[in-house]
Amino acid sequence: MNSNPTIAPDWKWGTPEGSREFDRLNDRSLNLREIIQWLEEAETLSLSMQACREKQTPTKSAPKA
Structure with missing residues (x-):
């Protein structure tokens, strides 16, 4: 379905x-x-990574006065 030609492998793709x-x-x-x-x-x-981070970090409770 794609009309673009395939990209040939090249060593230059390894540089920045x-x-x-x-x-x-x-x-x-x-x-x-x-x-x-x-x-x-x-x-x-x-979203999955954010949920994982939130699950791993302990929730801090409000300081008691």
Whole structure:
């Protein structure tokens, strides 16, 4: 369904500049449905990590006067 050509493997993708370029190329190949799906999965992961952090940290009770 994607009309964009596949990206050939290259050693330059291992450098910081190449990695950013690779990400931009990949991002341009996504259609709207894939972008929305990625955003929903990222939100789910973020909420899951937040819930895990809240569960691990002990709740502080209000100081008694």
